Amino acid sequence: MRDALRRAERSGRPGLPLGRFRLSRRPGDLLPVLVDEDGGLVLDPGVRIQGVAPSPDGRLVALEVSDDGSENGRVLVVDTSSLTSTEIAGLAVRHARMAWAGEDLHLVDTQERCLRVRRGEPPRTLFTTAAGERATPIGVGGQTVIARTDQERTRLTGTDGAGLLDLPRVRSISAAEDTVLAVTSEELVSLRMPELGTASCRLETLPGVPVHAQAVPGGGLVHLVGDGHSLVVRLRAEAGVLAPAQTVAISRDHDVRTVSGLSWAQGRAWVRTESPAGAPRVRPLEEPARSTSEGRRSRLITVTAEDGVEIELILTGDPGGATLLEVYGGFGIVDLPAFEPSVAAWCDLGGLHVTARLRGGGGAGTSWHTSGQGAGKTRTVADAVTVARELVRLGLTRPERLVLAGASLGGLVAVSAALAEPGLVAGVACTAAPLDPHRISEHPGARHWAAEFGDPSDPAVRAAMDDYSPFERASRFPGGRWPRFLLTTFAEDSRVSAAPTDRLAEELTARGAQVDRVHRPRMGHGGNHLDAVHDFAAAVLDFALDSAHESTGV
Numbered sequence: 001m002r003d004a005l006r007r008a009e010r011s012g013r014p015g016l017p018l019g020r021f022r023l024s025r026r027p028g029d030l031l032p033v034l035v036d037e038d039g040g041l042v043l044d045p046g047v048r049i050q051g052v053a054p055s056p057d058g059r060l061v062a063l064e065v066s067d068d069g070s071e072n073g074r075v076l077v078v079d080t081s082s083l084t085s086t087e088i089a090g091l092a093v094r095h096a097r098m099a100w101a102g103e104d105l106h107l108v109d110t111q112e113r114c115l116r117v118r119r120g121e122p123p124r125t126l127f128t129t130a131a132g133e134r135a136t137p138i139g140v141g142g143q144t145v146i147a148r149t150d151q152e153r154t155r156l157t158g159t160d161g162a163g164l165l166d167l168p169r170v171r172s173i174s175a176a177e178d179t180v181l182a183v184t185s186e187e188l189v190s191l192r193m194p195e196l197g198t199a200s201c202r203l204e205t206l207p208g209v210p211v212h213a214q215a216v217p218g219g220g221l222v223h224l225v226g227d228g229h230s231l232v233v234r235l236r237a238e239a240g241v242l243a244p245a246q247t248v249a250i251s252r253d254h255d256v257r258t259v260s261g262l263s264w265a266q267g268r269a270w271v272r273t274e275s276p277a278g279a280p281r282v283r284p285l286e287e288p289a290r291s292t293s294e295g296r297r298s299r300l301i302t303v304t305a306e307d308g309v310e311i312e313l314i315l316t317g318d319p320g321g322a323t324l325l326e327v328y329g330g331f332g333i334v335d336l337p338a339f340e341p342s343v344a345a346w347c348d349l350g351g352l353h354v355t356a357r358l359r360g361g362g363g364a365g366t367s368w369h370t371s372g373q374g375a376g377k378t379r380t381v382a383d384a385v386t387v388a389r390e391l392v393r394l395g396l397t398r399p400e401r402l403v404l405a406g407a408s409l410g411g412l413v414a415v416s417a418a419l420a421e422p423g424l425v426a427g428v429a430c431t432a433a434p435l436d437p438h439r440i441s442e443h444p445g446a447r448h449w450a451a452e453f454g455d456p457s458d459p460a461v462r463a464a465m466d467d468y469s470p471f472e473r474a475s476r477f478p479g480g481r482w483p484r485f486l487l488t489t490f491a492e493d494s495r496v497s498a499a500p501t502d503r504l505a506e507e508l509t510a511r512g513a514q515v516d517r518v519h520r521p522r523m524g525h526g527g528n529h530l531d532a533v534h535d536f537a538a539a540v541l542d543f544a545l546d547s548a549h550e551s552t553g554v
Contacts, residue, residue, distance in 0.1 A: 001345065001349070001538055001545075002538050004344075004345035004346075004348045004349055005341055005342065005345040005534055005537060005538055005541075006534070007344075007345070007348070008277075008342070008344035008345050008348070009530065009534065010027050011027065011279035011280075011339075012025050012027040012029065013025040013032070013279075013280055013339075014272070014280055014281070014282045015035075015282070016261045016262070016263040016265075016270055016282055017263055017265035017266060017270050017282075018052055018054055018263065018265060019054040019056075019058050020036060020037050020265075020266075021034055021035065021036055021042060021052070021054050021058070021061060021080075022034075022036075022037070022282075023035075023049055024039075025530070026039070029044075030531055031044075031046075031047070031048055031049070031529055031530065032048075032049055033045075033049070034049065034052065034061065034063065034078065036080075037266070042061070042078065042080060043061075043076075043078050043083065043085055045065050045085070047065050048065060048066045048067075048069075048526075048528070048529070049063050049065050050064050050065070050066050050071065050526065051063065051064030051093075051096060051097075051098060052064075053098035053099060053100060053105070053139070054100075055100040055102075055103070056100060056102075056139065058080060059079070059080055060077055060078065060079060060080070060100070060103065060105075061078040062075060062076070062078075062098045062100070062105050063075070063076045063077075063085075064095070064096055064098070068492045068522055068524065069490060069491075069492035069493070069524020069526060069528050070492040070493075070524050071095065071494050071524060071525065071526045072092065072110075073092070073093045073095070074087060074088070074091060074093065075087065075088045075091050075093055075096070075107070075117075077105070077119065086119075088117055088123065091109055091117075091123060092109055092110045092111075093107065096108055096109065097137055097138070098137065099137035099138050099144045099145075100139050100144070101139065101143045101144040102142070103118065103119065104116050104118055104144070105117040105118075106126075106137040106144045106146070106159060108129070108136075108137070109123075111128070112128055112129040113125045113127075113128050114126045114127050114128070114129065114137070116159065126146075126159055126161075129148070130150070132151055133149065133150045134148075134149045134150075135147070135148050135149075136148075136149070136173060138173060138174075138175045138180060139175060140175040140178065140179070140180050140193050141178040141193040141194060143158070143193075144159050145157070145158065145164065147170060147173050147182075149169060150169070151169065152169060153167060153168060153169055154166075154169055154170035154173075154182070154184075155167075156180070156191070164196060167182055167189060168184040168185065168186065169184060169185065170182045170183065170184055171183045171184060171185065172213060174213065174214050174215045174220075175215050176214070176215040176216050176217055176264035177264075178192060178193045178194075178217060179191065179192055179193070179215045179216065179217050179218060179219070179220075180215055181213055181215035181216075181219075181220040183210060185203075186202060186203055187200050187201060187202050188201050188203065188213060188220060188222065188235065188242055190218075190219055190220055190235070190237050192218070192237070199219075199237035199238070199239075199240050199241055200240070200241070200242055201241060201242035201243070206222065206224055206233065207224060207226050208224030208226025208227075208231065209224060209225045209226070209334065209363065210222050210223070210224055211223045211224065211225055211336070212259060212262050213262075214262035214263060214264060214269075215264065216234070216264045216269055217264070218236060218237050219235045219236040219237050219245070220234075220242065221233070221234055221235070221262045221264075221269055221271075222235065223259040223262060225334050225336075225363055228251075228256075228300045228302075228312045228357075228363070229249070229250070229251035229253075229256065229300070230250040230251045230257065230258045230259045231247060231248060231250055231251075232247070232248045232250065232259060232262070232271060233248075234246040234248075234269065234285070246285075248285060250273055251337075253299060253300050254297060254299045255297045255298070255299075256275060256276075256297070256298040256299060256300050256314050257273050257278070257337065258273065258274060258275070258336040258337050258338055259271055259272065259273055260272045260273070260274050260280060260336065260338050268284045268285070268286075269284065269285040269286075270282060270283070270284055271283060271284075271285050274337075274338055274339040275298050275339060276314065276338070276339065276340060276343040276344075276353060277296045277298070277316050277317070277339070277343050277344040277347050277353075278296070278344075279339050280339050296316065296317070296347055297316075298314050298315060298316040298337055299315050299316075300312060300315075301313050303386065303390035303391075305382070305383055306382070309359070311356060311358065311383055311386065311387060312356075312363060313354055313356055313357070313387065313391075314335075314354070314355040314357075315352065315354055315396070316337075316352070316353045316354075317343075317346065317350075317351050317352040317353050318351070318352055319352050319395070319397065320352070320396070321351050321352055321397075321401070322346075322349075322350070322351045322352070322401050322403070322544060322545055323351065323352045323354065323396065323397035323402045323548070324346055324351060324352070324353050324354070324403050324405055324541075325354045325356060325384075325387065325388060325391065325402060325403070325405065325425075326353070326354065326355050326356070326406065326410070327356050327358055327384045327387075327405070327406045327410050327413050327414050327417065328358065328360075328361060328406060328408075328409060328410035328413065329356075329357075329358030329359060329361050329372055329380040329383065329384070330360045330372065330380065330409040330410070330452055331360075331362075331369075332360075332361065332362035333361055333362055334357075334362040334363045335355050335357045335358075335363060337355060342541055345537075346541055346544075349541075349545070351544075351545075352396065354387070354391065354396075356383070356384065356387045358372065358380050358383040358384055358387075358413070359372035359376065359379050359380050359383050360372020360373065360376070360377065360380040360452075373451065373454065374451075374452075374453065374455075374458070374460075374461050375454060375460040375463070376464070377452075377453065377454070377464055377465075378467045378468045380413055381413055381416045381417050381468045384404070384413055384414065384416075385417045385420045385421075385424065388402060388417065388424055388425055389424070399424060399426065400426050400548070401426065401548045401549070402424075402426055402548070403425060403428065403543075403544040403548055404417060404418050404425050404428040404429070405429040405430075405540065405544070406428075406429075406430060406431070406433065407430075407431040407432055408431070408434075408495075408496065408525070409433070409434065409452070410433070411430035411431050411432065411433025411435070412430075412433045412434055412435055412437070412468075412470065414428050414430055414433075415428055415433070415435060415485070415504070416468045416469070416470050416473055418483045418485075419470060419473035419474055419477050419483075420473070422477070422478055422479075422480060422481035423481045424483070425483050426483060426484065426547045426549070427483050427484040427485070427486070427543065427544060427547025427548070428484070428485055428486070429486040429488075429543055429544060430485070430487050430488065430501075431488045431489075431540075432488065432489055432490055432495075432496045433496065433501065434446075434449075434496055434497075434500065435470050435471075435500040435501055435504050436469065436470075436471060436500035436503065436504070437453060437456075437465040437468070438456060438462075438465055439500065440453050440456075442500065443495065443496050443497045444494055444495055444496075444497065445494070445495035445496065453465075470504055471503075471507060474504070474508055474511060474513075475507075477511070479511060482508075482511075482512060482513040482514065483513075483547070484513075484515075484516075484546075484547045485508055485513060485514065485516065486516045486518070486540065487501050487504065487505050487515060487517050487518070488501075488518045488519075488520060488536070488539075488540075489501050489519050489520070490519075490520050490524050490525065491519060491520060491521045491522065491523065491524075492521075492522060492523060492524035493523075493524050493525045494524060494525060495525045496525060498519060516543065518539070520532070520536060
C-alpha cells in the first residue's frame with residue numbers, strides 16, 4: 001500500500017506561473033515551495049505556503065505561511081535578488097488576498113483591517129471592513145484596487161477610498177496587466193484600467209457551469225463544466241460585450257480530465273490539467289492537450305435517481321475489485337476529477353474509484369445546488385444511496401466490496417447514506433465532518449454554513465435533519481449488518497469540531513458497530529504536510545481494503 005502511494009506521490013504538483021515564479025511541490029518535496037520559472041528554488045520556508053503575491057517587477061514576493069494545519073498564517077516578504085525573507089511582525093492573516101503597488105503591499109488581516117505594508121514601517125490601516133463586508137485587494141495596471149463586497153453589491157475603490165465602479169455582488173475577481181475580471185451571480189464583467197471601460201456577458205450564454213475565471217488583457221478565460229466535461233473559453237472584449245474567441249476542450253467521456261487552475265503570465269494564458277490517477281501538467285493554453293492519465297483513464301457514466309434525475313459518476317480503475325465511492329454534494333462545489341495520489345495507488349492495487357456528483361454540488365448549475373440545500377440535503381444523501389445501489393446493479397461491484405468515503409460535508413453524507421439500510425456498503429471512511437446537523441453551531445466554521453444547512457427552526461429543515469442525521473439513522477438502524485466505520489478528525493482543524501464525531505463513535509459502538517476512531521495531530525482542514533497526508537491516506541486505503549475483504553499488502 002505505502003509503496004503504491006509513494007510511487008504516485010513522486011509526481012509532485014506543478015504550480016501555475018505567477019509572474020516569474022511558481023508555487024510547486026516538486027518530486028521529493030513534502031510541501032509546496034517557491035520556485036522560479038526555470039524550477040530553481042527561491043524559498044522553502046519548511047511550512048505550508050497558502051498564499052503568494054509577486055510584485056509587478058518580480059523583485060519582491062509576499063508569502064502567507066501557516067506553521068500547522070490550522071490555516072492561521074503569517075506574512076513573509078522575500079527579496080528575490082538576495083533570496084532572503086523578512087517576516088512582517090505582529091501580522092495575523094488567514095487566506096489573505098495580497099496585492100502590490102510599487103513596493104507597497106496591501107492585504108486584509110484577521111481583524112478585518114485593510115493594511116498597507118511598506119518595508120521599514122509599521123503596517124498602516126487604510127480602513128476596517130464593516131460587518132458583513134469582505135475586502136479584496138487586486139493588483140492591476142501598477143496600482144491596487146480594492147473590491148469591497150457586502151450582501152448586495154461590490155464596490156471597486158482605490159486605496160484612498162475613491163469609488164471606481166459599482167457591481168452586483170461579486171463571487172470572484174482576478175486581474176492581469178490592465179484588466180480586471182469579475183464574476184457575479186449572473187454575468188462576467190471585464191474592466192479595463194485606467195479608462196474604466198467595461199464589457200460583459202451573461203453566464204447563461206456560456207456552454208457550461210463556470211468553475212474558474214481568470215482575467216487576461218482585454219478579456220478573460222473561463223473554465224466551464226458542460227455535460228460533465230471541462231472546457232476553457234477565451235473571451236475578448238468587443239464593443240462592451242465579452243465574446244468567445246477560442247474554445248479548448250479538455251475532457252471526453254472515456255478520458256475525463258479537469259482544469260485545476262488558470263493563470264496569465266509571461267504574456268500567455270496557462271492552464272493546469274489533471275485526472276484522478278494522472279498527475280497535473282501545466283501548459284500554455286494554445287498547446288495541444290495531452291492525456292494526463294498515463295495509461296489509466298477515467299470515464300464518465302450516468303445513473304438515474306428515483307425521481308428521474310441523471311447523476312454523473314466518474315470511474316477510474318477496474319470494475320469488480322474493491323470499490324471506493326467518494327461523495328460530497330454541497331455548497332455548489334463541482335466534484336472535479338482532480339489528481340489524488342491515493343486514487344492512483346488504489347487503482348494500482350486493482351481497485352475501482354468512483355466520484356459521484358450529487359445534488360447540492362455545482363456540476364449542473366444553480367438549480368443542482370439549491371435542490372440539495374437546506375431541507376433538500378436529505379435528497380443529497382438519497383442520491384448517494386442511489387449511486388451505491390446502481391453500482392451494484394450495473395455489475396461494477398458488490399455490496400461487500402463497496403466502501404463509502406467523504407470528507408467535511410461529504411463525511412456527513414457518507415455516514416448518513418451508509419446507515420440508510422443494512423448491507424448497503426461494507427464500510428464508510430468519514431473525515432473531519434459536521435456529523436450532528438441539529439447542533440451545527442458547535443463548529444468554528446458554522447457561521448459560513450447557514451445557507452447550506454438551513455435554519456433548524458424551520459419545520460421542513462428540521463424534518464430533513466431528523467431524516468438524514470447519522471444519530472437519528474443510527475437509532476433506527478436494525479443492526480446485524482452494520483458497516484465498519486473509520487471516523488477521523490484533525491487536531492488543528494479550524495472549521496470542524498471533533499465533539500460530534502466522538503459522540504457518534506460512542507453511539508455506534510454501544511449499538512454493536514465496529515468503529516475505528518482516530519484523532520490526528522498536526523493536521524487541519526486545509527493543506528497538510530505530505531508525510532502526514534501519506535500516513536492518513538494509507539490508513540484510509542488500508543481500512544477500505546480490509547472492509548472490502550481484501551489483503552492490505554502492507
